[in-house]
Amino acid sequence: MRVGLGWDIHRLVPGRPLLLGGVRLPSDRGEDGFSDGDVLIHALIDALLGPAGLGDIGGNFPPGREDLRGISSLILLERAMDMLRGAGWSVGNVDCVVALESPRILPHVAAIRASLARALGVSADQVSVKGKTREGMGEVGEGRAVEAWAVALIGPSGGART
Numbered sequence: 001m002r003v004g005l006g007w008d009i010h011r012l013v014p015g016r017p018l019l020l021g022g023v024r025l026p027s028d029r030g031e032d033g034f035s036d037g038d039v040l041i042h043a044l045i046d047a048l049l050g051p052a053g054l055g056d057i058g059g060n061f062p063p064g065r066e067d068l069r070g071i072s073s074l075i076l077l078e079r080a081m082d083m084l085r086g087a088g089w090s091v092g093n094v095d096c097v098v099a100l101e102s103p104r105i106l107p108h109v110a111a112i113r114a115s116l117a118r119a120l121g122v123s124a125d126q127v128s129v130k131g132k133t134r135e136g137m138g139e140v141g142e143g144r145a146v147e148a149w150a151v152a153l154i155g156p157s158g159g160a161r162t
C-alpha cells in the first residue's frame, strides 16, 4: 500500500461556476483557472498520482496546453485513473477536506462523493469529503479563495495491466 497527499488553492472570481468534485454549487463566484478550476479534483489528482510515482497534475496536464483550456476536471481525473490503472494500481480510499467560507458544502457532500466515486470507479463509502470554513480569516475566510486537501490510499490492483 502507498499513501498520497494533494493540496490546491484557487481564487474565487465572479462569472465562473463553483465546482467541487464535478458538482456545481450555488454561488455568485467560482474558481478561476485554466481548466474548469475544480480545486477538489486537482488536489485529489495529486494525491493519486504521487504515490504511484506518476508525477503531478501540473506536469501531466500543464496549464497553457490549448487542448486542456476549460476542460472538465472530471476528465482529468478519469485520465489520471487510466494512468494509475495502467501502472497496476487501484484505489483503496480517498479522504478530502475543502476550506470554503460559503456556501456550506454539507448539503452537497453526498452528490460530490457520488461524483468522485463514479470517476474513481469505487463505491461512495470509499470517498470522504468534509467541508470547513476559515472562520472569516485570510483569503479563504474573506471569500476570495477556496482550498482543498486530499489523501489517497492505493494498492497493487493484483490483476492484469489494462
Ligand code: MG
Residues within 6 Å of the ligand: 008, 009, 010, 033, 037, 038, 039, 042
Ligand atoms: Mg488547480
